[in-house]
Amino acid sequence: MPKDGSGIALDGQGRPLWLVLELTYRCPLKCVWCNNPLDFQRYTSQELSTEEWKDVLRQARTLGSLQLGFSGGEPMLRDDLEELVGYADSLGFYTNLITSGIGLTETRLRALKEAGLKQIQLSLQSADRRLTNELTGARAHDIKLDVAARIKAHGFPMVLNVPVVRQNIDQVERILAMAESIGVDYLEFANIQYYNWALLNRDELLPSRAQIEHAEAVVQAARERLGQSMTIYFVIPDYYEGRPKACMNGWGTIHLTIAPDGAALPCQEVRVIEGLEFPTVREKSLAWIWNDSPLFRKFRGDEWMKEPCRSCSEKEKDFGGCRCQAFLLTGDAANADPACSRSPHHHVITQAIDASHSPERPKRPLIRRLRDAVSTEL
Amino acid sequence: MNQSASIEAARRPELKPMFLLRWEDTQAAYVLLYPEGVVKLNPTAAEILRRCDGQRTVGELTEELRALFSETPERVEQGVQKFLEVSYAKGWIRDRA
Ligand SMILES: C[S@@+](CC[C@H](N)C(=O)[O-])C[C@H]1O[C@@H](n2cnc3c(N)ncnc32)[C@H](O)[C@@H]1O
Ligand code: SF4
Ligand code: SF4
Numbered sequence: 079m080p081k082d083g084s085g086i087a088l089d090g091q092g093r094p095l096w097l098v099l100e101l102t103y104r105c106p107l108k109c110v111w112c113n114n115p116l117d118f119q120r121y122t123s124q125e126l127s128t129e130e131w132k133d134v135l136r137q138a139r140t141l142g143s144l145q146l147g148f149s150g151g152e153p154m155l156r157d158d159l160e161e162l163v164g165y166a167d168s169l170g171f172y173t174n175l176i177t178s179g180i181g182l183t184e185t186r187l188r189a190l191k192e193a194g195l196k197q198i199q200l201s202l203q204s205a206d207r208r209l210t211n212e213l214t215g216a217r218a219h220d221i222k223l224d225v226a227a228r229i230k231a232h233g234f235p236m237v238l239n240v241p242v243v244r245q246n247i248d249q250v251e252r253i254l255a256m257a258e259s260i261g262v263d264y265l266e267f268a269n270i271q272y273y274n275w276a277l278l279n280r281d282e283l284l285p286s287r288a289q290i291e292h293a294e295a296v297v298q299a300a301r302e303r304l305g306q307s308m309t310i311y312f313v314i315p316d317y318y319e320g321r322p323k324a325c326m327n328g329w330g331t332i333h334l335t336i337a338p339d340g341a342a343l344p345c346q347e348v349r350v351i352e353g354l355e356f357p358t359v360r361e362k363s364l365a366w367i368w369n370d371s372p373l374f375r376k377f378r379g380d381e382w383m384k385e386p387c388r389s390c391s392e393k394e395k396d397f398g399g400c401r402c403q404a405f406l407l408t409g410d411a412a413n414a415d416p417a418c419s420r421s422p423h424h425h426v427i428t429q430a431i432d433a434s435h436s437p438e439r440p441k442r443p444l445i446r447r448l449r450d451a452v453s454t455e456l
Numbered sequence: 457m458n459q460s461a462s463i464e465a466a467r468r469p470e471l472k473p474m475f476l477l478r479w480e481d482t483q484a485a486y487v488l489l490y491p492e493g494v495v496k497l498n499p500t501a502a503e504i505l506r507r508c509d510g511q512r513t514v515g516e517l518t519e520e521l522r523a524l525f526s527e528t529p530e531r532v533e534q535g536v537q538k539f540l541e542v543s544y545a546k547g548w549i550r551d552r553a
Binding site for chain 2: 093095140141145170174235237263264306309
């Protein structure tokens, strides 16, 4: 998945350089921070067919897409994955698989290699079996370690993605050691972003400032020690930075996500914003959606900005932060991201941090990503 | 400033296996693709990187670049040296084992 700070050195000149296909929202795991929609099951019957995905790939290449991530949900649940990877490779994409590892058997790994897959991003949730299994709601730990070893055995460049939360952040040192012994090329500690399931569980998941500072120091020391052998990313914990993330490098500038039902989105979370219309590739051409649709034009550039962003010198660096977070936490997607200390709504962030670490807060059980775990319609 | 070549002429740089260098029509340029990134190369950079094949030495590729560009031999050498330094530092290339 594309992240801010991921080193995109190419100015897209208005092209969707970075394409993510969310092939399905189905998944055998039940991660408590999953950023998939709360009503993920609604999309199962609407998934694009193989031919429809191929058409998306053709159109996106014409628009100039270069980097391609197959994600989800769990992309291994699509049995046409190998076919789609092969087709994408033949079109000239640099293909990435973003997977939990579940279902990545030896046979399929070999088939993916033959199909031309370039890189694999595997998610791992902790350094010990009990915690991984608890956080993902399945016996996933040993499978993931086995998959990690086989990914390297097949010679794939490998990103290990570790979603960082209160429960696992103190294991950074041990996770680093694991990644080193696996031979990971890129290790990404992704402070999780609070949308969908993560937002539901925020009180229980948000690390403390002390935990984050400790983790950052450990990462810094490891960077110095490891040099070029492993690149380590530490995706910013925007709640604590006082600075918003440069979300998606700006709305509709280089990122394009296609959801399982064919909705073309400026980022994979955007359907949390109410009042927008989400055109799908079943109805419209990708070129029209990218260039002309009201959705992609809505927050492109900086015309839409309000104060304090409008007259702020940072606006070309952070684009006012994340529209989804602005909507979810302030009620208006055109507001400054409240993670910014200059936002008049910044207190919603500081209060959330305080509340989540208050000794008086009643403990709540974590809500797993499960069908009908929460009701999204009344 | 020390003007002498800092990257020895006998080294044989090659693109690391996870990098893909190819022409991209939509950018009218060579692009370097790798996990988590894309870099668009200017024509000089592309000509240098295309020659990092583990066969040619730094000396040989510098010679070839001299033949390709009209600038003075010293300037071409400086350009090559600087670009190779950056490429090693960024981890795009390594020495052929
Ligand atoms: C939604 S998953 C889909 C692919 C696959 N199921 C997996 O988990 O790797 C894509 C990536 O997002 C990460 N992720 C999930 N929820 C997140 C959140 N709330 N914030 C940041 N990253 C998250 C996962 O760890 C994974 O690397
Ligand atoms: S983050 Fe977890 S639950 Fe969500 S899609 Fe990935 S593996 Fe499945
Ligand atoms: S006010 Fe807006 S543009 Fe300025 S730093 Fe904050 S979010 Fe960024």
